[in-house]
Amino acid sequence: MPTSAQRKPTLETEASTKRQQILKAAARTFLAQGYRGTSMEIVAKESGAGRQTVYNQFASKKALFDATLTLLWEKMPIDHIVSRTAPERTPEEALLEIGNAIAEFWVPEETVAFLRMVIAESIHFPELAESFFTFGRGSARRSVIEYFGVLRDTKALELSDPELAAAQFIGLINEPLLSSRIIGAGKSPSKDRRKQVVHEAIQTFLARYRAVRDI
Numbered sequence: 001m002p003t004s005a006q007r008k009p010t011l012e013t014e015a016s017t018k019r020q021q022i023l024k025a026a027a028r029t030f031l032a033q034g035y036r037g038t039s040m041e042i043v044a045k046e047s048g049a050g051r052q053t054v055y056n057q058f059a060s061k062k063a064l065f066d067a068t069l070t071l072l073w074e075k076m077p078i079d080h081i082v083s084r085t086a087p088e089r090t091p092e093e094a095l096l097e098i099g100n101a102i103a104e105f106w107v108p109e110e111t112v113a114f115l116r117m118v119i120a121e122s123i124h125f126p127e128l129a130e131s132f133f134t135f136g137r138g139s140a141r142r143s144v145i146e147y148f149g150v151l152r153d154t155k156a157l158e159l160s161d162p163e164l165a166a167a168q169f170i171g172l173i174n175e176p177l178l179s180s181r182i183i184g185a186g187k188s189p190s191k192d193r194r195k196q197v198v199h200e201a202i203q204t205f206l207a208r209y210r211a212v213r214d215i
Contacts, residue, residue, distance in 0.1 A: 019057050022047045026068045031113055035065065035121040035128060062127065069135040072114060076105040079143040091156055092202060095169070098144060099198035102173050107188050112181045119182070141166060157209040165209060172201035 025047035029038045040061055044051045058064040078101055085094045106112060115132075122129040148162035148169075159165050176197050180186040189197070 018049060018053065020071075022049055022054055022057055022064075023068055023071050025049075026064050027072065027110075027114070030065065030068065031110065031117060034117060035061075035125055040064065062131075065128070066131050066135045069131055072111065073136045073140060075111075076101055076140050078102075078140040082143045082147045085147065087154070091151060091206070094147065095202045095205065096198065098147075099169075099173055099201055100194075102140075102170060103177055103194040103198050106174070106178050106181075107194075109188060112178065112188075116182055116184075141170065144170065155211055157206075158211045159209055165205075168208075169201060169205050172204055173197055 022043060026038070026043045029043050029046050033042065038061065040054050040058075041051055043064065044054045047054070054064070058067060078098055081094070081097050081101060118128050118132050122132075144166040145162050148157075148159055148165050151157040152159035152162055177189050177194060181188070
């Protein structure tokens with residue numbers, strides 16, 4: 001007979017699997033019903049979990065929404081990219097990986113639809129916009145800002161304001177690839193188009209901030 005110590009990993013695995021099922025069901029429900037139309041009961045039914053199981057994992061609909069946002073933004077691994085960027089790595093190399101991560105994150109229509117839902121629902125639920133920055137975009141953007149701070153401190157680039165520079169670089173990618181899709185116009189850009197946009201964003205950014213070395 002398995003001991004309690006032997007059963008524990010299985011129970012933990014089952015709980016983790018159930019949590020993932022609930023979060024995936026929550027994402028589908030938020031997209032289909034909006035935040036206002038979503039309830040813990042609907043998510044429980046959609047996930048196949050009991051109502052109490054959902055409440056055991058998440059104390060409220062807002063907590064469930066925040067966790068769903070966190071799971072969504074785990075698909076943009078910018079913090080991982082920045083954390084393993086060695087000092088000898090060129091800004092071009094790091095910016096290419098960061099830029100590609102941003103471009104690829106917005107490829108799925110579901111991701112854009114979730115952003116669209118947050119924007120629409122924030123009129124009645126302002127706390128959703130705060131969650132979007134706290135549990136979603138904020139973490140990725142902070143990682144870029146921190147990396148740009150390193151580039152400034154090491155004088156790899158002439159950056160006086162890393163926060164502004166991060167907004168500019170991200171905007172150079174999101175504007176041509178994302179902005180029109182938020183209002184429902186246009187489709188996900190092709191791989192070649194994404195590659196072109198990221199390349200041009202890097203070149204434009206470096207043209208502004210590349211440090212001038214003495215000859």
